[in-house]
Amino acid sequence: MNDRPAEQSVTARHAGDIRRARRALIIVGLLIPVVLTAIATVLIAVWIPELPDPAATHWGVGGVDGFGSPQSYLWMAIGLGLGLPILMVAAVLAMGRHQWGGASRLLGGMALGLSGFSAVVNTGSVEVQRGLADAAHVGPVWPIVIGGFCALLVLTTIGWAVQPDVHPTLGAPLKPAHLASISAGERVVWVATASMSRVAMLVIGLVIVVVVGITAVMVMERHEAWWIPVLTLVIIGAAFATSASFRVRAGADGLSVRSQAGFPRVHVPLDEITSVRAVDCHPFGEFGGFGWRIGLDGRTGIVLRTGPAIEVERRDKRPLVVTVDGADVGVATLNAYLARRTEEGE
Amino acid sequence: MLIRLDPDSARPLFEQIATSVRSDVLAGRLRPGDRLPAAREVADALDVNVHTALRAYQELRDEGLIDLRRGRGAVVSASAAPLAALAEDIAALVHRADDLGVSPATLAAIIKEMTS
Numbered sequence: 001m002n003d004r005p006a007e008q009s010v011t012a013r014h015a016g017d018i019r020r021a022r023r024a025l026i027i028v029g030l031l032i033p034v035v036l037t038a039i040a041t042v043l044i045a046v047w048i049p050e051l052p053d054p055a056a057t058h059w060g061v062g063g064v065d066g067f068g069s070p071q072s073y074l075w076m077a078i079g080l081g082l083g084l085p086i087l088m089v090a091a092v093l094a095m096g097r098h099q100w101g102g103a104s105r106l107l108g109g110m111a112l113g114l115s116g117f118s119a120v121v122n123t124g125s126v127e128v129q130r131g132l133a134d135a136a137h138v139g140p141v142w143p144i145v146i147g148g149f150c151a152l153l154v155l156t157t158i159g160w161a162v163q164p165d166v167h168p169t170l171g172a173p174l175k176p177a178h179l180a181s182i183s184a185g186e187r188v189v190w191v192a193t194a195s196m197s198r199v200a201m202l203v204i205g206l207v208i209v210v211v212v213g214i215t216a217v218m219v220m221e222r223h224e225a226w227w228i229p230v231l232t233l234v235i236i237g238a239a240f241a242t243s244a245s246f247r248v249r250a251g252a253d254g255l256s257v258r259s260q261a262g263f264p265r266v267h268v269p270l271d272e273i274t275s276v277r278a279v280d281c282h283p284f285g286e287f288g289g290f291g292w293r294i295g296l297d298g299r300t301g302i303v304l305r306t307g308p309a310i311e312v313e314r315r316d317k318r319p320l321v322v323t324v325d326g327a328d329v330g331v332a333t334l335n336a337y338l339a340r341r342t343e344e345g346e
Numbered sequence: 347m348l349i350r351l352d353p354d355s356a357r358p359l360f361e362q363i364a365t366s367v368r369s370d371v372l373a374g375r376l377r378p379g380d381r382l383p384a385a386r387e388v389a390d391a392l393d394v395n396v397h398t399a400l401r402a403y404q405e406l407r408d409e410g411l412i413d414l415r416r417g418r419g420a421v422v423s424a425s426a427a428p429l430a431a432l433a434e435d436i437a438a439l440v441h442r443a444d445d446l447g448v449s450p451a452t453l454a455a456i457i458k459e460m461t462s
Contacts, residue, residue, distance in 0.1 A: 187350070187393065188350050189348075189351075189391040191347050191383045192347065
C-alpha cells in the first residue's frame with residue numbers, strides 16, 4: 001500500500017527534472033544562438049558597404065575560388081547560425097517529452113556550438129575583406145576556420161555543462177500477460193513485427209526525397225562533388241533497409257530478432273536467458289536515439305519506437321531490449337518456457 | 347501472433363494453427379489489417395511442414411477471417427472486425443468484473459456454466 005505514493009513522487013520529481021531540462025535546452029540551444037546570430041548579423045550588415053563586390057565566399061586549397069554577393073553572408077549567418085539550432089532543439093523537444101538523457105543534452109550543447117561556429121566564420125570572413133578593392137587579394141581563411149572550430153568546441157562544452165544532468169528513469173514494467181503453462185510435447189511460438197513509427201517513416205522518406213533531388217541536380221550539372229550525395233543516399237538507403245522493420249520470434253529456442261532484410265539479426269537461446277520482462281521503453285532517453293543501439297548502461301537495444309518492449313537478461317552478456325507491440329505476450333511465452341525448463345530440471 | 351500446437355492431440359495440426367489465429371483475433375492480439383507471418387515462417391517456427399501452415403491459412407481464408415493476396419501475404423480481413431469488437435467487449439467485461447472483485451477465473455467458470 002505504501003509504495004504507490006512513493007512511486008508517484010518519483011514520477012513527479014522526474015517530470016520536474018524534465019521540465020527543468022527542457023527550459024535549459026531552450027535557453028542554451030535557442031535563446032543564446034538568437035543573440036549570437038543577431039550580433040553577427042548586425043556586424044555583417046554594418047561591414048557590407050566596405051566589402052568588394054563580388055566578395056570572396058569560398059576558399060579552396062590554393063586560396064579564394066568562389067565569389068558571390070556580399071549580402072549572401074547575411075543569409076549564411078542566419079541560416080547556419082539560427083536554422084540549424086532551431087531544427088536540433090525542435091527535434092529534441094519533440095522526442096524528449098517523457099524521457100531525457102545524454103543525447104538531448106549533447107544536441108543542446110551542439111546547437112549553441114554550431115551557432116558560435118557560424119557567427120565566428122561568417123563575421124570573420126567578412127571582416128578580413130573590409131576595405132579591399134578586389135576580393136581575390138584576400139588573405140588565407142584558415143585562422144578564421146580554426147577560430148570557428150574553437151568556438152564550436154568551447155561553446156558545445158559550456159552548453160553541455162550548464163544544462164542539468166537528467167538521467168532516464170528505468171523503463172516502467174508493464175502489466176504481465178498470462179499464458180497457460182506449456183505441457184511436455186506442446187509447441188508455442190509468438191511471432192511479431194517490430195517497425196518504426198509512421199512519423200519516423202515520413203521524416204526519413206522526406207530526407208530521401210531531398211537527397212535524391214540534390215543528387216539529380218548535381219549529376220545533371222556535372223558537379224565535381226556529385227559522389228557526396230550519392231554516397232549519402234547509399235548509406236541512408238542501406239541503414240533504412242536493414243533497420244526499418246524486424247521480425248521478432250519467441251518460442252522454444254528462445255528469442256530471435258531478424259531484420260526483414262535478413263541482416264542484422266540476433267538470437268538469444270533459452271539457456272542464455274536468466275529473466276525476461278515487458279517494459280515501457282523511451283529509446284531517445286534511454287539509448288540516445290532509435291535503431292540498433294548500445295545504451296550507456298551497456299544494454300543492447302533494437303529500439304525503433306517509443307512503447308512496449310521485451311527486456312531479456314542474458315547469462316553472459318548485457319541485457320537486450322526490443323521494442324515491439326504485444327511485448328507482454330512475447331514475454332509470457334518466454335516465461336512459460338523458462339518455467340517448463342525449471343520444472344524439467346527438478 | 348501466438349500459436350499453440352500439441353502434436354499429441356487428436357486434432358489435426360492445421361486445425362490447431364487456425365484455432366490459434368482465431369483466438370489471437372478474439373484476444374485482440376491481431377486486428378483487421380494486420381499482416382500475418384508468411385506460411386513458411388510459421389512452419390519453420392513450429393517445426394511443421396509448410397503445407398500444414400498453408401492449409402491453416404486457406405481454411406481461415408475460406409471462413410473470411412483473412413485475405414490471401416499474391417505478394418502481400420496473409421492479412422487479417424475487414425470482416426474480422428466483429429470478432430475484434432468482441433475482443434474489446436471481453437476486455438471491458440474482465441475489467442468491470444475486476445473492479446467488482448470478481449476474478450477472471452470465476453468469470454470464466456460462469457461463462458462455461460452458461461454454455462453447458
